[in-house]
Amino acid sequence: MVKKRTAARRRPQKRAAPRKRSKATAARARTRGSRGPIQLAKHALTIKFKTESELSEHLRGLSSLFRASEPSGLETAGPAESCLSLIQALEIVIAALAPKAFTPTEKLGETYLTSQERELFRARAVRGVTGQGCQIGDTSVPAEETTTHSNVVNAIRDNAHA
Amino acid sequence: MPSTVDLRALCAAMLVTLVAMPSAVHAQLPRITIDRMDARRAAGTIELTLGAKATDAQKKAMAEAQGWSVESIETATGAMRTLPVETVAIHPSDLALTLDLAPVEEEWLDTSTHTISVTLLRSANLARAVSAPTAAVPGGVAKRRFVAAPTVAAANVYFSGKITATDNTKPRYSVEARLKDDWEMPRNSGHLGYMAEVFADEATDADPDRISASATYRRVIDPRPRGLILHAQPIAGEFARKAPRTTTILTTAHVEHVLLPTTGSAKAKGAMVVFGGVEIGNNFANAIDKDNGSGFVTRVRVVANPFVILKPANGPFKTLKGSAFWDARFLANEEIDPGRPDARGLPTLTRRARHHLKVDLDLGLNDFVSLTIQHRYGYLPPVYKKVSPTISLSLTFKGKWT
Numbered sequence: 001m002v003k004k005r006t007a008a009r010r011r012p013q014k015r016a017a018p019r020k021r022s023k024a025t026a027a028r029a030r031t032r033g034s035r036g037p038i039q040l041a042k043h044a045l046t047i048k049f050k051t052e053s054e055l056s057e058h059l060r061g062l063s064s065l066f067r068a069s070e071p072s073g074l075e076t077a078g079p080a081e082s083c084l085s086l087i088q089a090l091e092i093v094i095a096a097l098a099p100k101a102f103t104p105t106e107k108l109g110e111t112y113l114t115s116q117e118r119e120l121f122r123a124r125a126v127r128g129v130t131g132q133g134c135q136i137g138d139t140s141v142p143a144e145e146t147t148t149h150s151n152v153v154n155a156i157r158d159n160a161h162a
Numbered sequence: 163m164p165s166t167v168d169l170r171a172l173c174a175a176m177l178v179t180l181v182a183m184p185s186a187v188h189a190q191l192p193r194i195t196i197d198r199m200d201a202r203r204a205a206g207t208i209e210l211t212l213g214a215k216a217t218d219a220q221k222k223a224m225a226e227a228q229g230w231s232v233e234s235i236e237t238a239t240g241a242m243r244t245l246p247v248e249t250v251a252i253h254p255s256d257l258a259l260t261l262d263l264a265p266v267e268e269e270w271l272d273t274s275t276h277t278i279s280v281t282l283l284r285s286a287n288l289a290r291a292v293s294a295p296t297a298a299v300p301g302g303v304a305k306r307r308f309v310a311a312p313t314v315a316a317a318n319v320y321f322s323g324k325i326t327a328t329d330n331t332k333p334r335y336s337v338e339a340r341l342k343d344d345w346e347m348p349r350n351s352g353h354l355g356y357m358a359e360v361f362a363d364e365a366t367d368a369d370p371d372r373i374s375a376s377a378t379y380r381r382v383i384d385p386r387p388r389g390l391i392l393h394a395q396p397i398a399g400e401f402a403r404k405a406p407r408t409t410t411i412l413t414t415a416h417v418e419h420v421l422l423p424t425t426g427s428a429k430a431k432g433a434m435v436v437f438g439g440v441e442i443g444n445n446f447a448n449a450i451d452k453d454n455g456s457g458f459v460t461r462v463r464v465v466a467n468p469f470v471i472l473k474p475a476n477g478p479f480k481t482l483k484g485s486a487f488w489d490a491r492f493l494a495n496e497e498i499d500p501g502r503p504d505a506r507g508l509p510t511l512t513r514r515a516r517h518h519l520k521v522d523l524d525l526g527l528n529d530f531v532s533l534t535i536q537h538r539y540g541y542l543p544p545v546y547k548k549v550s551p552t553i554s555l556s557l558t559f560k561g562k563w564t
Contacts, residue, residue, distance in 0.1 A: 086200040086209035090258050099387070102255060104197055104213050113424040113433040113471060115316035116391060120420065123385035126350060138353070139346045144309070150197045153211060157200065 082157050083134035089157040092128035093149060096121055102149050109145025118143040125156060134160040194220060201271040201278055208232060208261040208271075208280060215256045225250050229284040230261060234270040235277045243270055245278075310529030311562040314485070314522070315435075315467065318343050318562040322534060337362040343563060344378060352381030357395075361542075372545065373401045376414075383417070391418040393437070400544035407452065408498065408544040410459060412443030422468075429475070434468040441491075445544070448498045449509050456511055460494035461543075481526035489518040491543065501541065501548045516541040518549070524558065534558040 049055040084092075094102045100111055112118045122143035129136040140159035142151055195213035202209060216224060223229055232245040246264040253259060261280070263271075270276060311317035320340040325333050337360065344355025354377070361372040376398030384390040395414040402408040416439030424433045440462055445455035469485035496511035504510050518540030524532040534557070538549045 082200075085202055085205075086198060086211055087253060087258050087260060090211055090253065090255065094255055102257065104211070104257065110428065111424070113431045113469070114420065114435055116418055116420050116435050117387070117423055117433070119391060120382060120385050120387060120389045123382035123389070127385055130350075137346060138350055146309075150211065150213070154198055157198070 083160045083162045084129065084132060084157055086153070086157055088132055089153045089160070092125055092132070092156060093153050096124035096128055096152075097149065104148065104150035104153075106149055107145060108143055108147045108149070108152075111149075118145075125152060129156060129160050132160075134162060136160045196280070199278070199280055201273055203268040203271040206263050206266060206268075206271070208263065208278070209258065210261070210280065211258045212256075216252075221252055221256065223284045224259060224282060225252060226284065227261075229282055231279075231281045231283050232261065232263065233279050235279075237275060237277055245270060308561055308563055311560040314558075314560060316562060317560040320558075320560050322536070322558040324557070335362055342378065344380060352379055352392075354379055372542070373399075373403065375399050375401075387423050388420050392416075393418060393439075398443075402545040407447060408445070408449070409447045409455070410443055410445045410544045412441050412459065414441040414463075415439050416463065416465075421466075426470075428473070430470065430472050432468070432470040434466065436464070436466045438462070438464045445497065448544075449500075450498060450511065456495070456497055458495055459497060462492045462494070464490045464492075478527075479525045480528065481524070483522070483524040483526065483532075485522050485524075487520040487522075489520075489540075489542075491516045497543075497546065499546055501546065516543070516546055518542050522558075530559055530561055532558050532560075 047055065047059070082089075090102075097111065108118055108121065112121060122138060122141050125141050125143075126136055126138060129141075136156065136159050140155060142155050194216055197211045197213045200209045201207075227247040227250050230247040230250065232247055233242060234245055235242045243266075245266050247261045248264050249262040251260045251262065271278065308319075311320070314320055317340065320338070322338045324336050339361075340357065340359045342355060342357035344353040347354055357374075357376050357378050359372075359374040376395040379392075379394040379396060381392045382389065383392050393414075393416045395412070398412045398414055400408070400410045400412065416437050418435060418437040420433070421436045422432070422434040424431055426432050440460065442461075443459045445457060445459050447453070447455045450456070466488045467485065469483065472482040472484075473480075474482065492515045493513045496513050498509050499512040499514065500509040502510050502512050502514070519538070521537040523535040525534070526532045541548055
């Protein structure tokens with residue numbers, strides 16, 4: 001048995017040229033390796049590390065294995081770049097709410113008692129958007145009682161177009 | 163093997179925990195969520211809006227560029243790049259900040275192909291952001307759905323009815339119902355829609371005795387907090403089915419003004435809306451002249467609508483809403499007036515002003531349905547039959563499409 005092993009060592013077999021592996025494939029391979037810092041068994045994941053920065057690096061590496069197209073509540077692809085920046089959208093909503101204060105989680109139903117006031121607020125927001133050289137439809141700016149101030153910022157950011 | 167989704171969530175959670183560990187000092191500060199993160203490719207910046215105002219200590223931590231970790235991962239390949247932050251600008255509102263990044267190719271800031279994560283390493287109190295966390299509800303505009311309406315004026319579907327039963331008489335029905343809706347016209351040029359209302363006043367059957375139907379047009383003409391909204395009905399019909407049968411076709415234009423914008427506290431709020439305008443049309447039939455009616459009709463209309471909403475901390479009712487609707491019509495031409503009969507008891511034609519008062523106290527059982535204590539008094543077109551002062555209890559439904 002010992003002789004056979006020695007012979008095998010002396011006569012190395014022809015190997016195929018190493019294939020170029022993508023970073024994702026390489027990272028996947030690292031996780032499967034049994035001797036690396038990240039070990040993936042059938043129902044267990046083990047990460048070995050010495051420092052917190054090392055652990056952070058391993059976790060980031062693991063995160064990169066998973067594509068955003070996979071269904072998850074963690075991250076989703078964003079909309080195409082808007083005509084407005086987020087800061088501009090925020091400024092428009094702050095100005096539309098004035099003299100009332102912008103509180104991200106406050107509902108418009110708490111800010112305004114009457115539907116007429118909400119309609120006027122919506123019109124001010126639309127005017128703010130057009131004042132920045134962008135366009136937005138009335139109905140693209142939510143102004144219901146349950147709409148929060150930050151909902152309006154996000155809606156303006158998402159729906160404004162050139 | 164655990165599912166990939168679980169594993170990714172696990173990694174993210176562990177990463178957040180990890181960056182939070184050195185910041186035990188900040189543990190006393192309120193936690194702030196990042197409401198939204200947007201990457202501006204052309205400008206090379208990342209903008210963040212916060213869920214609440216940052217404290218001075220948090221602002222100090224956020225203002226340090228070195229305290230931020232921004233990473234972009236190409237979702238197709240997993241290639242990752244750290245994007246150094248050069249400067250941080252905090253918006254005067256304390257609710258937004260801009261991270262100015264060191265020069266980087268625009269593609270690394272493309273959230274359609276890359277996942278960008280932003281972490282404030284020096285604080286456990288600022289949630290980590292991953293690109294487009296709000297994209298689950300694009301635009302924040304929910305699909306059209308039917309919800310409870312807070313007020314009668316805001317309701318697309320409104321029904322209020324009561325049945326009065328006494329010994330030896332037929333039950334008497336009182337119904338007020340409204341259906342309305344409108345749609346946005348192109349280029350923000352207003353909303354076009356329809357409205358239909360039916361009324362039955364203390365009738366022995368549920369047939370309506372007054373019907374009003376119209377096309378509607380609505381547009382904000384001054385959007386300031388105490389602004390103006392134009393309401394027009396290019397064509398509206400007022401019909402009374404029971405004697406004296408009356409038919410009037412009108413064109414109306416009213417301007418609505420928020421006289422007193424919402425004031426008060428979270429538990430008690432009040433506001434007042436007024437509106438005024440003209441109604442011009444023709445009366446084609448009435449009790450005096452069934453063939454030709456009284457002819458040309460011009461009315462100046464003034465309305466005041468104050469209301470208050472109370473939210474009791476406990477008790478059987480969710481909300482208590484009190485509203486009054488005083489409606490006055492000043493006539494330029496004579497119209498039928500059953501309140502001034504002649505010697506034979508027939509209605510006459512007069513120009514006296516016609517007032518109507520509606521007072522409602524809504525005891526909210528839930529968002530849609532409430533018990534309403536109603537008071538009605540005065541005259542309403544087209545018949546102007548006098549409604550005697552009554553107080554009644556009815557069941558009210560208010561809903562609307564959003």
